[in-house]
Amino acid sequence: MKGVPLALVVAAMGALALVPFLGTGYHLALAIGILNNLVLATAWALFSGPTRYVSLATAAFFGIGSYAAAGLGEALPWPVLLAVALVLGAAMALVVGLSTLRLSGIYFVIFTFGLSELIRQLVTWWEVNVSRSVGRYIFLDVTQEGIFWQLFGLAALVFLVGWLIGRSRLGLALRVVGDDELVARHCGINVTGAKLLLFAVSAAFMTLAGAIMAPRWTYLDPSIAFNPVISFQALIMALLGGAGRLWGPLLGVVPLTLLFEVLGANFPNAFSILLGLVFMAIVYAVPNGIAGWFEGAWPRAVRLLPQKAVR
Amino acid sequence: MTVLLEVSGLVRRFGGLVAVNGLSFTVGSSEILGLIGPNGSGKTTALNLLSGALKPDAGDIRLRGRPVAGLSPDRIARLGVARTFQLVRVLPSLDARENVLAGLAFRADPLWGEAADREVSHLLQRVGLGGRGHQRSAELTYIDQKRLELARALALAPKLLLLDEWLAGLNPSELQDGIGLIQSLRREGLSIVLVEHVMDAIRTLCDRCIVMNAGSVLAEGAPDAVLSDPQVVHAYLGDPDA
Numbered sequence: 001m002k003g004v005p006l007a008l009v010v011a012a013m014g015a016l017a018l019v020p021f022l023g024t025g026y027h028l029a030l031a032i033g034i035l036n037n038l039v040l041a042t043a044w045a046l047f048s049g050p051t052r053y054v055s056l057a058t059a060a061f062f063g064i065g066s067y068a069a070a071g072l073g074e075a076l077p078w079p080v081l082l083a084v085a086l087v088l089g090a091a092m093a094l095v096v097g098l099s100t101l102r103l104s105g106i107y108f109v110i111f112t113f114g115l116s117e118l119i120r121q122l123v124t125w126w127e128v129n130v131s132r133s134v135g136r137y138i139f140l141d142v143t144q145e146g147i148f149w150q151l152f153g154l155a156a157l158v159f160l161v162g163w164l165i166g167r168s169r170l171g172l173a174l175r176v177v178g179d180d181e182l183v184a185r186h187c188g189i190n191v192t193g194a195k196l197l198l199f200a201v202s203a204a205f206m207t208l209a210g211a212i213m214a215p216r217w218t219y220l221d222p223s224i225a226f227n228p229v230i231s232f233q234a235l236i237m238a239l240l241g242g243a244g245r246l247w248g249p250l251l252g253v254v255p256l257t258l259l260f261e262v263l264g265a266n267f268p269n270a271f272s273i274l275l276g277l278v279f280m281a282i283v284y285a286v287p288n289g290i291a292g293w294f295e296g297a298w299p300r301a302v303r304l305l306p307q308k309a310v311r
Numbered sequence: 312m313t314v315l316l317e318v319s320g321l322v323r324r325f326g327g328l329v330a331v332n333g334l335s336f337t338v339g340s341s342e343i344l345g346l347i348g349p350n351g352s353g354k355t356t357a358l359n360l361l362s363g364a365l366k367p368d369a370g371d372i373r374l375r376g377r378p379v380a381g382l383s384p385d386r387i388a389r390l391g392v393a394r395t396f397q398l399v400r401v402l403p404s405l406d407a408r409e410n411v412l413a414g415l416a417f418r419a420d421p422l423w424g425e426a427a428d429r430e431v432s433h434l435l436q437r438v439g440l441g442g443r444g445h446q447r448s449a450e451l452t453y454i455d456q457k458r459l460e461l462a463r464a465l466a467l468a469p470k471l472l473l474l475d476e477w478l479a480g481l482n483p484s485e486l487q488d489g490i491g492l493i494q495s496l497r498r499e500g501l502s503i504v505l506v507e508h509v510m511d512a513i514r515t516l517c518d519r520c521i522v523m524n525a526g527s528v529l530a531e532g533a534p535d536a537v538l539s540d541p542q543v544v545h546a547y548l549g550d551p552d553a
Contacts, residue, residue, distance in 0.1 A: 169416045169423055176413045179402040185384035186362060186394055188417035188467065 005247040009159055012250055017152065020145050028144050034257045035151035036213055040230070041237040041249035042158045043205035046165070047198045048235075049243035050174035053104075056231040057096065057112035060119045061089045061203045063226035065210025067123060070136045070220045078142075082211055089207025093200040101195045104181075113228070120226035127222065135221035142215045150212045158205055162246040165198070174198055232275065233260070240282045242289025251290040315340045315502045316361070316471055321370035321380075323356055330356040332526035334370070338471065343493070343503045345517035345534060349547055353526040354506045355397055358473045361504070362394045363387035374471065389419045393469035395477050397506075399456045401463075403449035407440060410448050410459050414466025434462040439488065454485060465496070472496065472503045478512050490515055510538065522546065 019031040040058055048055050068085040076084065100111045127134055165171045173194040176184040184191050210225065217224060237256045242248030256278070263274050286293055316338040323331040331353045338344045346354050359365040361372060363384035372380040379387055393414070402410050411431045415422040422430055435441055438458040443451070448459055457477060464472060478489050490512055497503060497516075507513050513520060513534050520537045522530040524546045530537050537543060 169421065172409065172412065172416055175405060175409075176402055179404050180400055182364065182384075183396075183400050183402060183463075184413075186364070186388050187413045187463070188385050188388035188419070189413075190385050190417075 005245065009247050009250060012254070013152070013156065013159075020148055025144070028148060030257070030261060032144065032148050032151060032213075032216070033261065034254060035148065035155050036209055037233065037237055037253045037257050038155050038250060039151060039158055039205055039209045040234040041241070041253050042155070042162065042246070043202045043209075044234045045238040045241075045243040045246075045249045046158070046162050046205075047195075047202035049238070049245070049248070050171070050178045051195055051198070052178045053101070053195070054109045054235065055112045055199075055202075056109060056228070056235070057116050057203075058206055058234045059226050059228050059230040060112075060116040061093070061206035062210035062213075062230050063116075063119065063123070063222070064088055064092060065207035065212075066214040066220060066225040067210075068207070069140070069211040069214035070138050070225075073138060073140045073214070078140075082208060085207050085211035086204045090200040090204040093203030094196060097196040097199045098192075101192060101199065113231070116226060116228060116231060120222045123226065124222045135219055137219055138215055139218065140215040144216075147212060147216060151209070154205065154208055154212065159246065161201065161205075165201075166246055170194060170197065229272070229275070232279070236275075236279050236282060239289060240286065242291025244289070245291045248289050248291035313340050314338070315342075315375060316504075317371075317373040317376075318361070319371045321357070321360055321372065322368045323353075323360055323365060324368050329526050331360060331367075334523070334527060336521055336528065336531070338502050338504060340470075340502055341497055341500050342518050343497055343505060343516050345513045345520040346504055346506045346523065347508070347513060347520055348523035348529070352523040352546075354523055355475055356526075357523070358394060358475050358504070358506060361387075361471075362392055362473055385417075388467060389417075391419070391467070391470035392473065393464035393467040393471070394473035395457070395460045395464050395475055397475040399453065399460055401448040401451070401456045401459050404447070406445050406447050407435060407451065407459055408444035411435060411462045411466050414463040418467045420468075430466070434465055435459075437465070438462045438492065454481060457481075461492075470502060472501055473506075474503060475506045476508065477505075478507060478509045486512065514538075 016031055016035065019027050023031065040062065044055065044058055047053065065085045068088055069081060072081055072084060096115060100108055100115075103111055124134065173184065173189045176187060176189060177191050177194060181191055214220060214225075233256070237252040238249040239252065240256060241250055241252030259278070260275070264271055267274060314337050318337070319335045321331050321334040322329065334353070334357055336344070346357060348354055356365065360367050363379070363382055363386070366381050370380065371378060374390055374392065377390070379390060402413060405413070408431050411434050412427055415427050415430055431444065432441070435444055438461050440455060440458050440462065443455070448456060451459060461477065474493075478486060481489055486509065493503065493505075493516055505513070505517060517534050519532065520534045521528055522537055522540070522543045529546055530540045530543050
C-alpha cells in the first residue's frame with residue numbers, strides 16, 4: 001500500500017509528460033487544463049486538507065497572479081515576473097491570514113469568498129477609474145508547450161513541497177491543529193504561525209498558476225481572472241479526490257476536468273447548474289473522497305480474497 | 312522547598328459571574344497540590360487560567376519567578392506547563408504514537424526523528440499503552456484515551472502538570488495504577504496541581520489541599536485536616552437538615 005500513492009503520482013505525471021509529444025493541440029489544451037487544476041486543487045488541499053479550514057480564496061490568488069502577468073509581463077523578464085507574482089501572492093496571504101485565520105468554521109469560508117469578490121471589485125474599480133479600460137490584452141511570447149511545461153514543473157513542485165511538509169514538524173502541527181486547536185496550543189504549537197505559513201505557501205502556488213495561465217487568454221478582465229468558479233472547482237476536485245492526502249486531489253482533478261470539459265462544450269448555458277449537481281453528488285456519494293474510499297476498499301478487497309492468495 | 316508556581320489575586324469573570332475571585336496560592340517543586348471544591352467552584356477555570364487557555368481579568372501568575380499571566384497557551388506550554396482535560400481530548404484522526412509525538416515535537420527543546428520515536432515508545436510504555444502505538448486514538452477505550460492524554464502531557468517534559476479529574480472513572484485497580492504513576496512522577500521532581508473528586512486519591516497523593524468555593528479559597532492545609540473542616544463539609548453538603 002505504501003508505494004501506491006507515489007506510483008500513482010509518477011504514472012499520472014509521466015502520462016501527462018507524453019502529451020506534448022504524442023497528442024494534438026486539443027490534447028495539449030486539455031492537459032494544460034488538467035495541470036492547472038492539479039496545481040490549484042493540490043495547493044488548496046495543502047492548507048485546507050489538514051487544517052480543515054475551507055478556503056474560497058483560490059480565485060483571489062489566481063487572479064492576482066494573472067493580473068501580475070497582464071500588468072507587468074511586458075516590463076519584466078518572465079522569471080522575474082514569476083518571482084514577483086509569488087511574493088505578491090504570499091504577501092497577500094499573510095495579510096489576509098493574519099486577519100482571518102482567527103475566524104473558524106463557516107466564518108472563514110464566507111470571509112474568504114467575500115475577500116475574493118472584494119478584490120475583484122477593487123481591480124475592476126482600478127481598471128475603470130485609473131487604467132480607463134475594463135479589460136487588458138496580453139501579448140506575451142509564450143507557446144502552448146511553454147505554458148504546459150511551466151505548469152508541469154509547478155505541479156511537480158507542489159508535490160515535492162507537499163511531501164516535504166508532510167514529513168516535517170509543520171505537517172504534524174497542521175494535523176494536530178485540524179484535530180483540536182486547543183490541544184495544539186497546549187502542545188506548544190504556535191497555531192496562528194503554522195496556519196499562516198501554510199496558507200502563504202498554498203497561495204504562492206495558486207498565484208504562480210494564475211501568472212502562468214494568463215498568456216493563454218489574450219484578453220483578460222476581472223470576471224475571468226477572479227471567476228469564483230475557480231475557487232469552487234478547486235474545492236470540488238480536491239474533495240472528490242480526498243483532501244486529507246497529498247495525492248488525493250489528483251484522483252478528483254482528472255475525471256472532473258474531463259467531465260467539465262464535456263459539460264462546458266455541450267451545455268455551456270447550464271454549466272453552473274451541472275457544477276452544483278456534481279458538487280452535491282460528490283458530497284453525498286464519496287464524503288471521504290476517492291482516496292478515502294480506496295483506502296477503505298483495499299483492506300476489504302484483501303479480506304475477500306481467498307486466504308491462501310493473500311499470504 | 313523552592314516555589315515553582317506563585318498565584319496571587321487571580322480574578323476571572325464571565326459576564327456577571329465571578330468564576331475565580333482573588334485566588335492566591337503557591338506550589339513548590341515536587342509538590343502535589345490538590346484543588347478541590349464543589350461543582351462550579353472555579354477549579355477548572357483556575358486550571359484554564361494557569362495553562363493560558365483563559366486570560367485573567369486581574370492577578371498575577373509567576374512560574375519560577377517569571378510572570379506568565381496572559382501569555383498564550385503555546386508559550387506557557389513551552390515554558391513547561393502541561394495539562395490534561397476534564398473531558399478527555401485526544402487527537403482522534405492521529406494514531407497513539409502521533410498523539411504523543413505532538414507533545415514532543417513543539418516543546419522548548421523539541422524532539423523529532425529517531426530520538427522522538429524512542430521517547431514515544433518509552434512514554435507509551437510508561438502509561439501502560441506499550442504496543443498500542445499504531446492504534447487510532449479515537450478507537451481506544453475511554454481509560455486508554457486518558458492514559459494517552461497523560462503521555463502527551465508528559466511528552467512536553469513539563470515542570471508543572473495540571474491534571475483535571477484525571478483519575479475520575481477509573482476502576483479500583485486502574486485507580487491504584489494511576490496513583491502509583493502520579494507518585495512516580497512526583498519522585499522525578501514534577502510538581503502537580505490535581506483537580507479531583509476521588510477522596511482516596513487526594514488523601515494518598517496530595518501534600519496540601521486548597522478547597523475552593525465560589526471562586527475563592529475556603530480552606531487550605533493537609534488533606535485530612537481540610538476534609539474534616541466543618542466549613543468544607545458545609546460547602547459540599549449544605550446544612551445538616553437541608
